[in-house]
């Protein structure tokens with residue numbers, strides 16, 4: 343009898359513990375959900391828009407938040423060809439001028455194909471929570487039945503691609519110091535995606551037209567239309583091969599396995615562009631049956647880097663130039679495991695830069 347009473351008491355205590363445990367678990371979930379919702383509300387301002395059943399979401403920009411959504415939308419709808427500042431395979435980019443001192447870049451993506459819609463979703467998923475000085479800021483978006491709009495901060499100096507391969511007057515500003523700084527800024531942006539974002543972000547389209555320059559020629563990574571997430575416990579994500587010819591890592595091209603080392607390879611190609619001033623898709627490479635990477639590797643092996651160095655650079659510190667060639671070669675190792683991580687690339691670039699600054703000062 344006593345034994346039975348003892349057992350009932352024990353069962354009651356266990357039951358009580360389980361109930362309290364469950365209640366505490368549910369309460370903690372509710373509190374976390376409320377906190378997450380409050381955080382989301384703080385960051386986003388959602389406007390249900392009457393025009394054509396679209397929806398506008400503005401975050402981060404106090405200027406845009408202070409304007410009424412239909413005012414912003416009307417300004418966007420008035421954009422025309424004269425406001426175009428660039429165009430890519432997926433859409434057209436316009437300059438949206440709010441007043442004499444404030445402007446944004448608006449990317450218009452037509453809808454209709456699953457590819458395009460996916461690109462828009464990817465861009466939003468990847469960018470809404472990113473806040474880094476070397477990543478272009480997304481201020482909001484508008485989604486309508488026929489098209490999607492992405493509103494970014496405006497990068498007044500355009501893309502590295504246009505500066506490097508466009509009019510020669512645009513190239514003048516790209517002296518050695520400027521190119522070195524662009525390399526460090528871009529490396530920091532990619533390193534943030536690979537190492538600090540959870541899940542990690544593989545950009546998959548690192549190239550000079552996706553490196554944009556602000557008013558001080560500081561570089562930021564843009565265009566997350568092909569970006570994919572990767573859990574920290576994973577080493578790769580299997581996908582169909584996308585990206586830009588000339589920048590794709592060979593193993594990704596062959597297997598469709600996207601890894602952070604694929605971005606490292608593409609960054610190595612960008613370093614070669616900065617060093618040589620040549621475009622990876624330059625017609626002469628195709629004519630001669632070679633590539634920018636093969637061409638440069640051959641001269642680096644013979645220690646004749648100056649042959650391929652961009653003539654428009656004029657005189658520059660050859661020790662530093664050779665170091666950047668070496669970093670590029672590491673990034674372009676055919677074996678992905680032998681390539682450095684982006685964290686390491688940043689350190690290699692920073693170390694050499696700061697050594698230079700210390701001796702120069």
Ligand SMILES: Nc1ncnc2c1ncn2[C@@H]1O[C@H](COP(=O)(O)OP(=O)(O)OP(=O)(O)O)[C@@H](O)[C@H]1O
Nearest residue numbers: 428429430431432435447494495496497501551565
């Ligand atoms: N925030 C911005 N500020 C200023 N210019 C921009 C901005 N975003 C894009 N651009 C300009 O618009 C061009 C087109 O950009 P977009 O991202 O649509 O295409 P892309 O990267 O050049 O090519 P693709 O998307 O086909 O790979 C860029 O190269 C750049 O010159």
